[in-house]
Amino acid sequence: MKLVTAEQMRAIDACTIRNIGIPAIVLMENAGRGAFLLIKEYFLDYLERPRIGILCGRGNNGGDGLVVARYLHKEGYHVRVFILGEKAKIKAEAATNLSVAERMSINITEIKDENNLNKEKDYLIGCDLIVDAILGTGLSSEVRGLEAKVIPFLNDVYNGFIASIDIPSGLSSDTGEPLGITVEADLTITFGLEKVGQAVYPGVGYVGNLEIVDISIPSQAIDSVSLNHHLITDEEIKTILRPRPGDLHKGEAGHVLVLAGSPGKTGAATLVCLGTLRSGSGLVTLGIPISLNPILEVKLTEAMTFPLPETSVQTLGLDAWKEVKKSGIKYKVICLGPGLSTHPETKAMVKKIITEANVPLVIDADGINALAGDLDILKKSRSPIILTPHPGEAARVLNISPKDILKEKINLARKISKDYEIIFVLKMARTIIALPDGDIFINSTGNPAMATGGTGDVLTGIIGSFIAQGYDPKEASILAVFFHGLSSDLWVKEHGEIGMTATDLADYLPLAIKDVISNEE
Known part of the structure; x- marks a missing residue:
């Protein structure tokens, strides 16, 4: 099974958008909807009237989280969105989904600093499920700032379930090493292809259960990038293993x-x-x-x-x-x-x-x-x-x-x-x-x-x-x-x-x- 680095995934996404012509907003919609369905399957079908908090960064990962929030809200779940930073700094497709969520009257709160975070901790502690849509696969430097305050809270104080979007925030997509500190997820829903860092330790231990969502990336886009990391599964083994002749x-x-x-x-x-x-x-x-x-x-x-x-x-x-x-x-x-x-x-x-x-x-x-x-x-x-x-x-x-x-x-x-x-x-x-x-x-x-x-x-x-x-x-x-x-x-x-x-x-x-x-x- 093919694995990708962050750079390879970016190239595949770019080919899908520019060469194939599938808009980025469609990929984000497919990602968010697929994540919602898995979250429902893993958690919500077994929790009675769950309280759900969605922590969103200002990038595309946060945009995916906003799509998840919309589907949860539409189905009647009690959901609140927490933006880490100022809403005004959210751009492109994520901004579009923020605007839609606001027009749907989804409860959205800005957490601009540690004081704001402290005010919301009691609510977050009471959540049955928190969706981690803070940092995505593009992270290459150590977690810092407000995010470095939120992640220890999720790992050490919060006791409910955590579902990470695409990758646990703070985990390197390429090495599986924590970039300073990493969310410890119960479920990680990744998009398109599994990332290298999700297939090796210590990354495997942070990911929890891993699910891959097909977000409609065509095979031409995948084939356009030379992928040189592979996960050995029984499917690969079946292509190698040969039957023995009867007269051996x-x-x-x-x-x-x-x-x-x-x-x-x-x-x-x-x-x-x-x-x-x-x-x-x-x-x-x-x-x-x-x-x-x-x-x-x-x-x-x-x-x-x-x-x-x-x-x-x-x-x-x-x-x-x-x-x-x-x-x-x-x-x-x-x-x-x-x-x-x-x-x-x-x-x-x-x-x-x-x-x-x-x-x-x-x-x-x-x-x-x-x-x-x-x-x-x-x-x-x-x-x-x-x-x-x-x-x-x-x-x-x-x-x-x-x-x-x-x-x-x-x-x-x-x-x-x-x-x-x-x-x-x-x-x-x-x-x-x-x-x-x-x-x-x-x-x-x-x-x-x-x-x-x-x-x-x-x-x-x-x-x-x-x-x-x-x-x-x-x-x-x-x-x-x-x-x-x-x-x-x-x-x-x-x-x-x-x-x-x-x-x-x-x-x-x-x-x-x-x-x-x-x-x-």
Whole structure:
């Protein structure tokens, strides 16, 4: 599903108005009427004689709110409009709707300063529903002035329902970050297309339930703008996932080579293999330090083990890669990194593999840590690379704080992907996939149950599995992050959000894939 930034939405609106010829006042009418219908469906059908307050800014967002007020008034609801600022400063289509509302004798009050606000607080506190039509998607600087007084009141004092128009006031449309302070909505009704900032955290947490209203923007207008942000949903997955032929055999289902594990971290290696097998690969070989092979022979049943030369501390040594190359194993992808350790010789092995491997590489955990201070080695790779850090690993490699990673997650992911020509999978709530062409894919599945050790190792195996099955690295990454989250969603439906293990997640992968295939049929 396509997502838009504020600038892209402005361009689409402009094309609709100027090139297609649909007047702006019509778009505002469609937006306000659609918002009214959803507000009625969500709240008013269940509230007896509700008191409704509509807080309007002086821009188009406020104009949308005035249209909502008109429909509410027409249906007999008790509604009051509060303009933040002077009515005389409202322009264009919003001014037209203000004039109409006044002629309909809708109760409209100006709140010009904090004293005016304080006088109206008791009324607002008594409202069953407040419609937030203060600030729209065009906001790019921190909230200030009177708005900075109103938003904390809504969040901290007011206890009723809040419905935000287009976007919670104060939320960045592009990053999902609060611009100083943001309304915490129960329902957000956005227009035309979902905004990028509504699809990522922390924005998801401010939006509440999200509904999209079709305001009659034609497809030509949408197609006129190059949209490079996408939300991964089951509809997108159905276009990628291919049926398996009836005569498929294990060799054709793909062979994955996993290089992982060290003392104390044999579980990481096991989970990669489990993720690989549970998502459909036909064969898995685990390359493991030779002294740890007896442990993995017991832990793993379906995966084959390959004892390899090790260092003095039982981690994979540089000669391990030589043995792999001599082995003749016909693997289609290498999953590299989970539990490897950061022993200098092991790190040297990782770099050697990056420069010499002739199959795609999925690099995670200690494979990523090995790149700290030497990311340029990625440019020497002969094969596609998928890097799968969580924010902490990304911060270590980039030498910046995890906080900065989270704040600039989309821009940073895009930059790294472009600079090093890799696929960058930033693991987090709403995992982000960045492609070298600048496209961003945001995952829609997953939940807090996934905040447990080993789930990232499982994801590494899933990506490798789909590559081995014949999907290209982009397709494999999209499929993997979606099913990774969906597997957890299905587990949570049955068990709740507490207590899921990485093994549980892996065990539900076949059900997740079946869920999408069944819905397609």
